[in-house]
Amino acid sequence: MDEVELQLQSPLLQIMRSRRSIRRYHPDSVSRAVVENLLEAAGWAPSAHNRQPWRFVVVESDDVKTKLADAMGARLRQDLAQDGASADVIEADAARSVRRLSSAPILIVVCLTMTDMDVYPDRRRSELEHRMAVQSAAMAGQNLLLAAHDAGLGACWMCAPLFCPDAVSDVLQLPADWQPQGLITLGYPAESREKTRRPPGEITLWR
Numbered sequence: 001m002d003e004v005e006l007q008l009q010s011p012l013l014q015i016m017r018s019r020r021s022i023r024r025y026h027p028d029s030v031s032r033a034v035v036e037n038l039l040e041a042a043g044w045a046p047s048a049h050n051r052q053p054w055r056f057v058v059v060e061s062d063d064v065k066t067k068l069a070d071a072m073g074a075r076l077r078q079d080l081a082q083d084g085a086s087a088d089v090i091e092a093d094a095a096r097s098v099r100r101l102s103s104a105p106i107l108i109v110v111c112l113t114m115t116d117m118d119v120y121p122d123r124r125r126s127e128l129e130h131r132m133a134v135q136s137a138a139m140a141g142q143n144l145l146l147a148a149h150d151a152g153l154g155a156c157w158m159c160a161p162l163f164c165p166d167a168v169s170d171v172l173q174l175p176a177d178w179q180p181q182g183l184i185t186l187g188y189p190a191e192s193r194e195k196t197r198r199p200p201g202e203i204t205l206w207r
Contacts, residue, residue: 022154
């Protein structure tokens with residue numbers, strides 16, 4: 001077995017290949033110690049200037065989950081109504097969103113802060129600096145997803161907070177500088193999924 005084949009069978013690569021977005025969970029609770037381990041794994045992601053601009057909100061309370069799901073669902077209904085969607089489509093989409101959030105044992109809202117990032121006098125570099133923070137927070141989220149899968153948990157990344165950051169901030173009473181970026185549902189998986197990926201040859205240019 002050559003070196004390349006050994007690398008393809010490495011435990012890390014197997015974790016990457018077998019991870020899936022899981023949306024249905026058993027009602028069993030996830031211990032705080034396990035969640036803290038996942039957050040530590042998230043914190044080892046690379047970040048722009050090593051500023052580690054990610055911030056996390058762990059939602060355990062059923063009451064808070066319900067309030068967050070309802071607030072985000074209300075915003076989704078508004079957006080779909082503005083799009084001209086039918087009442088049936090609006091209700092189905094909103095109900096599915098509310099159900100996914102309220103039924104997950106744990107929600108982890110991934111935020112970013114620009115507090116420690118570089119400050120520029122011009123708009124172009126300021127926007128790029130913000131984009132660097134977004135990328136950093138996303139990499140922390142990926143670390144968390146992989147660590148969750150390795151721990152036998154299911155998880156799913158949702159970008160919905162980007163469409164209603166004010167609603168998320170209000171319900172969770174976030175600090176003013178915490179900007180919601182994504183939401184991870186977390187729990188012990190009650191489903192299995194299989195997905196394929198495009199081979200490198202279809203998505204890569206060699207120069």
